[in-house]
Amino acid sequence: MTDKNIIIVLEIGSSALRAAAAEVKDNSVSVIDAVTEPLDQCVRIGRILNVEDVTNAARRSLDALEACSALEKRKIQAAYIAVGGRSLEASYAEASLAFQDENEISQKVLDSLTDEACKSIPDNREILDILPRKFMVNGMDTKRPRGNLAKNVTAQYSIIHCNLRNLRNIETVINERLCLDSKYITRPLAEAEMALSEREIKGGCMLVDFGAETTTVSIYKDGVLQYLATVPLGSEAITCDLASVLSVTDEQARDIKERMADVTAENQENARINIINETVRGRAMQIIANILKQIEFAGFENKDLAGGIVVTGGGSLLRHFVQCLEKYARMPVRPAEVSGVQASDNTLVSSAYFPLMASIAEAARCARLLDPLECLQESVVTSTTDTDVNTGFAVEGNGRGFNNGGRGVEAPAGHNHVDDDIEDDPESTGPHNGPHEPIPKRHSKFAAFKSKVSDLFNKAMSGPDDADDNMV
Structure with a gap:
């Protein structure tokens, strides 16, 4: 990461969409600006029902953030998206491997256990996070399985997953309508990281x-x-x-x-x-x-x-x-209590904004990794001259259409309404019209998950195996 980096975070709640820009430095996170757009019946119990209304609200929020002088007229091209709501669940999963002879437990073995545990999650769910709970080598609990010689190893996980169709509605808004790259933040985990x-x-x-x-x-x-x-x-x-x-x-x-x-x-x-x-x-x-x-x-x-x-x-x-x-x-x-994120507006440290502030802190941690999300690009507004086919006169354009990377004009509200019972209907096709092929289960994020699991494991399981389990 450079000396400083600007991140964009979106939280789509049931009553409001909140967007924030924050500056991330090596040792601090500061909110530059935050915008709230009320949502009226277009998101229910955390699920997007009307993609057009949510798109318009997000577009207004992003335009407001781009107007901040701190962004230096740079255009928003990516954002961290906080995921929460009723479709989010945690499942217990367990996986075991046995060997004919004693075998060293390598990272490859741990990755195989993770992959095996993920097979227990239904195909209509998208895995967001995989958290290790417990490891057993030769039937004995251990905090550091890697490097041990074993004939069998068992791993237990908490797997956080989201309804796939609900996630596809988010992608329709963020990736298709707003043309933004994105990364997901599991909001309850971000809140726990800050609050507990x-x-x-x-x-x-x-x-x-x-x-x-x-x-x-x-x-x-x-x-x-x-x-x-x-x-x-x-x-x-x-x-x-x-x-x-x-x-x-x-x-x-x-x-x-x-x-x-x-x-x-x-x-x-x-x-x-x-x-x-x-x-x-x-x-x-x-x-x-x-x-x-x-x-x-x-x-x-x-x-x-x-x-x-x-x-x-x-x-x-x-x-x-x-x-x-x-x-x-x-x-x-x-x-x-909000901690680790600085904000000049005292409103942002209230409980109402805590989920957003926790998501900002988690996005900042992601931005400090080797592969951060580049949320801003240099703003390039070009003037193009076209000819009106009806009048023959030259017409000036500003390069803000949907097809050239812009977010386009605001569409009329109320279109592309998604059924309220989308999550419970296995045949529902989300915001798209017409028949669809069954949605395949996606494992594209597994590489990132494995890296995160490894980091969490090394942090959580560090220390001698006989460490005192009592609180300090």
Whole structure:
């Protein structure tokens, strides 16, 4: 990486699309500018339903970033895309190899184990990350399998994967419509990297991203991700409840929720305030119950999570939500804090922007690798002279059409609508019309995965085999 590099990050949420430009230096990351474009019903529970509306929102955001003086009139040609939402899942996978005679465990052997474990993921899923959990050599746990002599070796992984059709909708927006190169960032992993300490990850903790339409729960224990699930409930459910009970618009209900609602307040003198708080409390308790149920689904008990719960996302800003969650969880709960990324705008360090800031930090780590994504190119605007076939007069062009690398003009909203049940329909073809061949499972990112697994493995498994497992 050069002395400094500018990265572009896009986060496509259910209620808004956020884009940011950040400057990455060897020892620091600074946000240059961030743009938020509201999304209205074109993304639901983290899935793109209307590619045209999302494309237009992304185009406006990128144009705004390009106008920043810090970009020096350079054009955006690539971006890091934060992937989250309901279609994201984590699966446990195990693979074993046996040898006739003792054989040294090389990186090639570890790669073979990784490939074998990935075969357990269905063809309609795209693998985003592969995280090693445990290695056993000759039936014994080991933290450093490479170099050991063994007759058999077993590896256990947490594999993060996404619905392939949902990912194809993202590619339609980013790669086809906006003509950008891209790399994916797994948002829950990026959030954990910023929000959780090594002590919490080792001792056990839960990370909760309380968003607009989804709530993502990640559970860590013994230094690795043990469980990842997304509940299709978010703060917009509270907005809809208020709009229905009070007979107001969604915008008015959202404003009431942010200014007046309190999860814990009871018996107020104002009857309207009581109705508001009772409505909010009812839905908030349902969301809390679903969050805490994930501990049981993961096979743990509250006592297993010594690090407690860490919450983030715009929904967690609901007044006294954190205190209410702590009361019913009977364990410590704290809000996540932005760290490692500098921002002059204090708004960017709030819980609502935490997913974006965590994604920026992860993109910065990627930019420091040997093969970073070059997000900017020199801006070259050429003036071309064509002849109008109808008038015969010369016409000036500015080189901003779709076919010459530009992002084109904004298209009318509402086109290319994707079915809401696309993820559950195996015959659905996404935003394209007409029949399609079955989508093949893609392994193009496996080389990068293997490199990442190797790096994670060397970091996580370093130290003597008999190291103390207790927290420090």
